Amino acid sequence: MGRYLSIAILGLAAALSASFAPQLIAFAEALLSSITPFHINSRGQPGLVMLLVICWSVRSSLGDAFVWALVGGIMLDLLSILPIGTSSAALVLVVFVVNGVARQLSRLRFLFLLAITAFATVFITAFTVLALFLLGHTYDIASLIGLLLLPTMIYNLIAVLPVYAFVRLLQRRLEGGLQIAPHSLTLGTEIGGQE
Numbered sequence: 001m002g003r004y005l006s007i008a009i010l011g012l013a014a015a016l017s018a019s020f021a022p023q024l025i026a027f028a029e030a031l032l033s034s035i036t037p038f039h040i041n042s043r044g045q046p047g048l049v050m051l052l053v054i055c056w057s058v059r060s061s062l063g064d065a066f067v068w069a070l071v072g073g074i075m076l077d078l079l080s081i082l083p084i085g086t087s088s089a090a091l092v093l094v095v096f097v098v099n100g101v102a103r104q105l106s107r108l109r110f111l112f113l114l115a116i117t118a119f120a121t122v123f124i125t126a127f128t129v130l131a132l133f134l135l136g137h138t139y140d141i142a143s144l145i146g147l148l149l150l151p152t153m154i155y156n157l158i159a160v161l162p163v164y165a166f167v168r169l170l171q172r173r174l175e176g177g178l179q180i181a182p183h184s185l186t187l188g189t190e191i192g193g194q195e
Contacts, residue, residue, distance in 0.1 A: 003067045005170075006056075010068065013048040014075035021045045044151025046159045049076050050091065050120055055160070055167040057095045058102045058109070065095040082131055090127040094120045110161075117160045121153045
């Protein structure tokens with residue numbers, strides 16, 4: 001069920017990241033610049049699709065995590081100038097690392113989420129810049145780090161815990177629904193058989 005749910009959730013997250021998130025970030029920056037004496041000028045924004053994929057893969061099977069990475073990457077690439085599959089390749093590599101390390105850790109989930117979010121932000125940004133460089137686009141590395149990478153990392157580190165809470169709630173609902181349904185069918189049969 002989680003595999004099919006990935007299409008709707010990641011499609012909505014990619015659409016929000018492409019349309020609503022930049023507007024919200026611009027509004028927040030304008031609001032903060034009127035309150036504080038310094039002007040905030042960044043091009044970063046939270047990677048909602050990346051965060052959903054990471055959080056889903058922490059407590060799911062590798063197959064489900066790969067599906068989420070592929071779907072999320074395709075959704076991102078459809079709304080960007082990247083060739084289809086670029087973001088999927090980066091997300092699949094991140095999911096492979098997340099799933100392998102998450103199996104080894106049982107208690108340090110909070111620190112692991114923060115560490116893997118920082119790693120994934122740097123890795124996916126570098127992967128994307130490399131893909132764009134191969135397509136002929138050039139960027140100033142210092143500006144890229146200051147205007148894109150660092151703000152994006154801050155947004156992602158702030159957003160990862162609420163996203164994880166949402167994903168964990170969703171996973172528990174799916175797990176609970178699968179466990180309750182067979183039990184309720186047998187319970188209903190037994191009650192029906194007693195009457």
